[in-house]
Amino acid sequence: xxxxxxxxxxxxxxxxxxxxxxxxxxxxxxxxxxxxxxxxxxxxxxxxxxxxxxxxxxxxxxxxxxxxxxxxxxxxxxxxxxxxxxxxxxxxxxxxxxxxxxxxxxxxxxxxxxxxxxxxxxxxxxxxxxxxxxxxxxxxxxxxxxxxxxxxxxxxxxxxxxxxxxxxxxxxxxxxxxxxxxxxxxxxxxxxxxxxxxxxxxxxxxxxxxxxxxxxxxxxxxxxxxxxxxxxxxxxxxxxxxxxxxxxxxxxxxxxxxxxxxxxxxxxxxxxxxxxxxxxxxxxxxxxxxxxxxxxxxxxxxxxxxxxxxxxxxxxxxxxxxxxxxxxxxxxxx
Amino acid sequence: xxxxxxxxxxxxxxxxxxxxxxxxxxxxxxxxxxxxxxxxxxxxxxxxxxxxxxxxxxxxxxxxxxxxxxxxxxxxxxxxxxxxxxxxxxxxx
Numbered sequence: 001x002x003x004x005x006x007x008x009x010x011x012x013x014x015x016x017x018x019x020x021x022x023x024x025x026x027x028x029x030x031x032x033x034x035x036x037x038x039x040x041x042x043x044x045x046x047x048x049x050x051x052x053x054x055x056x057x058x059x060x061x062x063x064x065x066x067x068x069x070x071x072x073x074x075x076x077x078x079x080x081x082x083x084x085x086x087x088x089x090x091x092x093x094x095x096x097x098x099x100x101x102x103x104x105x106x107x108x109x110x111x112x113x114x115x116x117x118x119x120x121x122x123x124x125x126x127x128x129x130x131x132x133x134x135x136x137x138x139x140x141x142x143x144x145x146x147x148x149x150x151x152x153x154x155x156x157x158x159x160x161x162x163x164x165x166x167x168x169x170x171x172x173x174x175x176x177x178x179x180x181x182x183x184x185x186x187x188x189x190x191x192x193x194x195x196x197x198x199x200x201x202x203x204x205x206x207x208x209x210x211x212x213x214x215x216x217x218x219x220x221x222x223x224x225x226x227x228x229x230x231x232x233x234x235x236x237x238x239x240x241x242x243x244x245x246x247x248x249x250x251x252x253x254x255x256x257x258x259x260x261x262x263x264x265x266x267x268x269x270x271x272x273x274x275x276x277x278x279x280x281x282x283x284x285x286x287x288x289x290x291x292x293x294x295x296x297x298x299x300x301x302x303x304x305x306x307x308x309x310x311x312x313x314x315x316x317x318x319x320x321x322x323x324x325x326x327x328x329x330x331x332x333x334x
Numbered sequence: 335x336x337x338x339x340x341x342x343x344x345x346x347x348x349x350x351x352x353x354x355x356x357x358x359x360x361x362x363x364x365x366x367x368x369x370x371x372x373x374x375x376x377x378x379x380x381x382x383x384x385x386x387x388x389x390x391x392x393x394x395x396x397x398x399x400x401x402x403x404x405x406x407x408x409x410x411x412x413x414x415x416x417x418x419x420x421x422x423x424x425x426x427x
Contacts, residue, residue: 003400017400021409047406123405153406165397172397179409190408199411200403210405 012037012158018165019157019172024230025080027156031253032240036159038255040173042151042223043180044216046142048081049126051135052118053111061089061138065096070116072104077152078120080239084230085139087237094238108134124210142215146233150226151219162255170257174264177218181268184216186276212278220262224254 001017009027011017013035021043031037050069052058058067064086071079079099086093102110107119108129118138119129129135141147155173162169183190191207194200200207231246231253240246401410 001398001400003402008400008402012400017398019397020400021407043409044406168397172399175413176399176409179413182412183408187408190412194405194408194411197411199401199407200405202405207405211408214406216409 015158018161021153021155023077026077038159040155042219043153044214047123048078048141050082050120050139052138056117065091067117068098070100070102070107070110070119078122082120083237084233146229150229151223154223170259173260180216180218182270185270186273187211188278189273189276227254
């Protein structure tokens with residue numbers, strides 16, 4: 001069921017659809033405020049990053065204090081991730097950082113122009129900026145602890161629906177977990193299938209490069225721990241209320257279902273499709289090919305950056321109008 | 335209708351009681367208007383997804399899987415394909 005990004009959280013809570021998998025950090029604050037949805041299992045790790053321009057002298061998280069950071073939107077997953085990183089490193093993201101909201105596809109341009117010193121983003125933007133030689137990683141969710149050991153996306157379902165249909169919810173969760181394991185085994189085939197079936201507005205090259213970097217190793221125990229960790233750090237970063245009991249919040253947010261366990265996941269076998277894998281060298285070549293294919297005036301460059309971090313209308317909605325760079329510039333000057 | 339009958343029925347009542355009756359009538363109208371507004375807002379919010387009305391009941395046999403169209407949602411089309419192969423229509427995208 002194709003949904004609009006702008007109403008995604010509310011649509012799940014209101015029962016417009018039953019289940020999906022999505023970003024933990026994106027849902028925790030609404031759950032704190034009463035949204036009745038439940039996390040059920042972990043799908044994948046590692047899509048968010050904080051990166052500094054290569055021409056800056058920023059090499060550590062502490063170096064970002066007092067700097068300007070480009071972000072695709074306040075409250076978006078990259079913004080929440082950056083706030084968590086700053087919160088645990090004693091940096092007040094509200095006072096010590098100057099945030100600049102930019103379209104995700106223009107974060108690199110803002111680095112080039114010196115409008116920002118650093119950016120925070122989600123895949124595939126991070127990989128593209130690295131491949132273009134514009135940035136260096138400062139915080140990387142797939143590498144740095146505790147983020148490397150936690151899920152950014154988990155299976156999440158409508159609370160009332162799970163309570164009324166526990167067996168159906170468990171079956172759907174297992175189906176998604178099996179899909180995740182299949183993606184890990186055959187990332188190239190999975191990326192091509194998603195583009196071919198028009199699930200997203202991307203290219204086979206970009207989607208393959210982006211998927212190859214993510215780790216689809218599903219789990220239940222680690223998924224539950226991830227909700228606890230994210231809650232604790234979001235509270236430190238002042239993104240959850242100071243009076244919130246994050247352990248109680250995580251307990252309320254995560255639900256165990258019969259037949260959905262790490263033992264079941266371990267026993268799960270998926271087929272290996274010939275030619276469906278991506279070697280590290282091939283990953284780099286794919287990104288390089290993509291950069292060469294893209295041109296500066298390509299308005300659809302933004303459309304390819306199929307991100308979970310943009311405000312609607314955005315690339316998450318292929319039907320949304322494609323804005324040209326001149327239109328975006330005009331909007332900024334108004 | 336209610337407003338008229340209240341005022342006419344209390345033709346000989348004091349101005350105070352008539353005022354109370356009119357106020358109460360306005361309250362009913364306000365509550366009704368709020369109800370209509372809330373209902374309209376809910377309908378608009380629910381329209382955020384391309385909804386399949388056949389599968390909207392909480393105890394429906396189908397599972398409605400939502401997606402936005404993101405890179406990381408790759409398991410969703412795969413799951414659908416697997417279910418299609420098995421001719422299992424219990425998952426609905």
